[in-house]
Amino acid sequence: xxxxxxxxxxxxxxxxxxxxxxxxxxxxxxxxxxxxxxxxxxxxxxxxxxxxxxxxxxxxxxxxxxxxxxxxxxxxxxxxxxxxxxxxxxxxxxxxxxxxxxxxxxxxxxxxxxxxxxxxxxxxxxxxxxxxxxxxxxxxxxxxxxxxxxxxxxxxxxxxxxxxxxxxxxxxxxxxxxxxxxxxxxxxxxxxxxxxxxxxxxxxxxxxxxxxxxxxxxxxxxxxxxxxxxxxxxxxxxxxxxxxxxxxxxxxxxxxxxxxxxxxxxxxxxxxxxxxxxxxxxxxxxxxxxxxxxxxxxxxxxxxxxxxxxxxxxxxxxxxxxxxxxxxxxxxxxxxxxxxxxxxxxxxxxxxxxxxxxxxxxxxxxxxxxxxxxxxxxxxxxxxxxxxxxxxxxxxxxxxxxxxxxxxxxxxxxxxxxxxxxxxxxxxxxxxxxxxxxxxxxxxxxxxxxxxxxxxxxxxxxxxxxxxxxxxxxxxxxxxxxxxxxxxxxx
Amino acid sequence: xxxxxxxxxxxxxxxxxxxxxxxxxxxxxxxxxxxxxxxxxxxxxxxxxxxxxxxxxxxxxxxxxxxxxxxxxxxxxxxxxxxxxxxxxxxxxxxxxxxxxxxxxxxxxxxxxxxxxxxxxxxxxxxxxxxxxxxxxxxxxxxxxxxxxxxxxxxxxxxxxxxxxxxxxxxxxxxxxxxxxxxxxxxxxxxxxxxxxxxxxxxxxxxxxxxxxxxxxxxxxxxxxxxxxxxxxxxxxxxxxxxxxxxxxxxxxxxxxxxxxxxxxxxxxxxxxxxxxxxxxxxxxxxxxxxxxxxxxxxxxxxxxxxxxxxxxxxxxxxxxxxxxxxxxxxxxxxxxxxxxxxxxxxxxxxxxxxxxxxxxxxxxxxxxxxxxxxxxxxxxxxxxxxxxxxxxxxxxxxxxxxxxxxxxxxxxxxxxx
Numbered sequence: 001x002x003x004x005x006x007x008x009x010x011x012x013x014x015x016x017x018x019x020x021x022x023x024x025x026x027x028x029x030x031x032x033x034x035x036x037x038x039x040x041x042x043x044x045x046x047x048x049x050x051x052x053x054x055x056x057x058x059x060x061x062x063x064x065x066x067x068x069x070x071x072x073x074x075x076x077x078x079x080x081x082x083x084x085x086x087x088x089x090x091x092x093x094x095x096x097x098x099x100x101x102x103x104x105x106x107x108x109x110x111x112x113x114x115x116x117x118x119x120x121x122x123x124x125x126x127x128x129x130x131x132x133x134x135x136x137x138x139x140x141x142x143x144x145x146x147x148x149x150x151x152x153x154x155x156x157x158x159x160x161x162x163x164x165x166x167x168x169x170x171x172x173x174x175x176x177x178x179x180x181x182x183x184x185x186x187x188x189x190x191x192x193x194x195x196x197x198x199x200x201x202x203x204x205x206x207x208x209x210x211x212x213x214x215x216x217x218x219x220x221x222x223x224x225x226x227x228x229x230x231x232x233x234x235x236x237x238x239x240x241x242x243x244x245x246x247x248x249x250x251x252x253x254x255x256x257x258x259x260x261x262x263x264x265x266x267x268x269x270x271x272x273x274x275x276x277x278x279x280x281x282x283x284x285x286x287x288x289x290x291x292x293x294x295x296x297x298x299x300x301x302x303x304x305x306x307x308x309x310x311x312x313x314x315x316x317x318x319x320x321x322x323x324x325x326x327x328x329x330x331x332x333x334x335x336x337x338x339x340x341x342x343x344x345x346x347x348x349x350x351x352x353x354x355x356x357x358x359x360x361x362x363x364x365x366x367x368x369x370x371x372x373x374x375x376x377x378x379x380x381x382x383x384x385x386x387x388x389x390x391x392x393x394x395x396x397x398x399x400x401x402x403x404x405x406x407x408x409x410x411x412x413x414x415x416x417x418x419x420x421x422x423x424x425x426x427x428x429x430x431x432x433x434x435x436x437x438x439x440x441x442x443x444x445x446x447x448x449x450x451x452x453x454x455x456x457x458x459x460x461x462x463x464x465x466x467x468x469x470x471x472x473x474x475x476x477x478x479x480x481x482x483x484x485x486x487x488x489x490x491x
Numbered sequence: 492x493x494x495x496x497x498x499x500x501x502x503x504x505x506x507x508x509x510x511x512x513x514x515x516x517x518x519x520x521x522x523x524x525x526x527x528x529x530x531x532x533x534x535x536x537x538x539x540x541x542x543x544x545x546x547x548x549x550x551x552x553x554x555x556x557x558x559x560x561x562x563x564x565x566x567x568x569x570x571x572x573x574x575x576x577x578x579x580x581x582x583x584x585x586x587x588x589x590x591x592x593x594x595x596x597x598x599x600x601x602x603x604x605x606x607x608x609x610x611x612x613x614x615x616x617x618x619x620x621x622x623x624x625x626x627x628x629x630x631x632x633x634x635x636x637x638x639x640x641x642x643x644x645x646x647x648x649x650x651x652x653x654x655x656x657x658x659x660x661x662x663x664x665x666x667x668x669x670x671x672x673x674x675x676x677x678x679x680x681x682x683x684x685x686x687x688x689x690x691x692x693x694x695x696x697x698x699x700x701x702x703x704x705x706x707x708x709x710x711x712x713x714x715x716x717x718x719x720x721x722x723x724x725x726x727x728x729x730x731x732x733x734x735x736x737x738x739x740x741x742x743x744x745x746x747x748x749x750x751x752x753x754x755x756x757x758x759x760x761x762x763x764x765x766x767x768x769x770x771x772x773x774x775x776x777x778x779x780x781x782x783x784x785x786x787x788x789x790x791x792x793x794x795x796x797x798x799x800x801x802x803x804x805x806x807x808x809x810x811x812x813x814x815x816x817x818x819x820x821x822x823x824x825x826x827x828x829x830x831x832x833x834x835x836x837x838x839x840x841x842x843x844x845x846x847x848x849x850x851x852x853x854x855x856x857x858x859x860x861x862x863x864x865x866x867x868x869x870x871x872x873x874x875x876x877x878x879x880x881x882x883x884x885x886x887x888x889x890x891x892x893x894x895x896x897x898x899x900x901x902x903x904x905x906x907x908x909x
Contacts, residue, residue: 095550096508096509096554097505097549097550097553099506099508099553100506101506101510101584101585101587102584103565103584103585103586104504104506104586104587106628107504107586107628108504110625110628111628134510134585135510143503144501145503
């Protein structure tokens, strides 16, 4: 009982402290303003007029002061960065004909790897603990035994996912293809000539003076890198919009060998794509769903350990695959810490920053053995979108940021329903939160993405208008979620 | 034709469109176990260019399998109770069925069908599918889609008999055709949970229509002592009418066309094999229901004591003295408690009545198949005779017999009908 009452007391003490620090300025200003107004009221009208006369205002002074104020205001408004709005986005929902249940994936693996029973065992164990569900999808070429990846089938997968997502985006936003000013496509592992952005320009007959970019090789965090590029471009070009297409094309990258560390991506990566419309036009302010507040990119590539942890290479038989090192989780944790140190001051309320500062000073000066204070990010954000890279990634981040199960629900459920769709997974997660009806005006969302390099990028969005759950990739199955995902699924 | 004319073989899987969930187990009934080692094989031919593609066919299989989710499952052996009999069951885990895409570049469909030997249909246009040796990961159904030089194609189905009899297999194909023609989701024609059959109480005596063999382990196929061949007899309606007229009813026992066709083959084989070898025949019929499962099969035996072997005598025997053995079969299998395996087709000379089978009703957007060929794979040494439903000009009788007997059988049958 005493434990309970002391914890309640602690809670109130904490709340009081937070209220005091966060509203410090307000709490300081109120007594000052009160005292000034009391003094003014006491003075009486004649004394007040005498005071004003004694200041000797004349026309020149007044005019100069006005011009100064106008000048300062103009400089302020001109140098303010343009707000970037996210008008709307759409996620690709794969057709039922691409569905890969657990049992089918295992059976195909057994047939393809029949000379390597150890590799089959390994894949079975990974799949049982992966957190994926029975409805994730692979492209048609991968359904063959053995898989049949050709350049043509890769292109047709790209066309299928990208064009469907873009058609849906056009329908949702009423955007006309000829109105697109900037086009950015990111797809890490498939980079044909002409590029995927050229493919889109060709299909939709976009303008000849469009600014198009194609980012490849940048891993699962490339989605937020595209947003960063779009934001910078939208500062330079007034009254413009930008379309971002984030995807990962699975067909050419399905590992065909039997090296265990390289079989892991086969179990996790699945088909997906997202198309996003960003704009800096004032007319879009009213219909935009989100406003971009911050975007922080952290690159740990300077360290060899981070650089080599997700590495594409040939195995001893000449098959190309992605090698994931064993310290991936540790490196991800470190990358996250760097990113948090930069983003923390931008988003955390003053109370948390003060505590963090005190703990930092304490550890440096007094006693290094003090536990480092982990700021409570739940005070800065209402929703979290953690890249659904795998169950381990989500578990690690949940532990590091001290998040509850509800906060990481969007990430876990996206991993279950769609698998790891690489750079587009953040958008599926955001779509989940909207489909659940939890997104309200003013809510802040934190998207965190990790990628090869090793990079950790995060974006902070603020909800501009309450989002009604509408058509999306979750519309036919949202009622079944959240599902309980067991630790190990028996095949 | 010795070498296979089939090229460009690509294998993939199709799965149910939605999640069946919880790895539902589906128990096998005793009748299913009696049919465990047999496979229904069917080939449908479509000449000329068609209004649908292979991709259409594949994409319509997904909603089809959503209803037929047990067809997409896999065999599992129960592993908990060592005292209970180890009856295999189907785990509905959405593994799917296998689709084989292939090409035949040297022939058009017409040229293929003009060849004499109809056994080539089942040798090359149906995938040689057996459940096992990897029992837990073997598909129960294989579908081969072969494209011919002319643009026409054939669809070859290999259907494990534990899923249902020939009628079930043809209903599966008919439903696929309906889905492709744009009709809505199919009505389920199989019982969702097979009910356990009531225990046999009074009958004594072993069932002679099935034969017990040593357990086949994890490779579910019957091994034959001799090579089996296939042949299709086509009897025109005139020929059958003449037969009916010639061999008039005896002892006021009326018999049907099917009975007389059975009698023709029986008599021929008595002459080839000798009287002692062919005293018992098995007759497989079907209850008049549209449910798709093995329990609607009616398996009877006809024993010949010392009757004369004339066509009319045999027809009358078949029509009048059938003895149903379903209950005895179930009791025999239950008492065995899964220590051995059983088979039905070919245990004795077996006759299967396919009159109820809707084989030509596999229609895709109004196009009907030009030729359909059904047979059984995994047949015992005594052979199987399948009597197709009445066609427009003729009735077909498809036989599976040891190759050595086939030539003699052809001669005997021709003698009888002329």
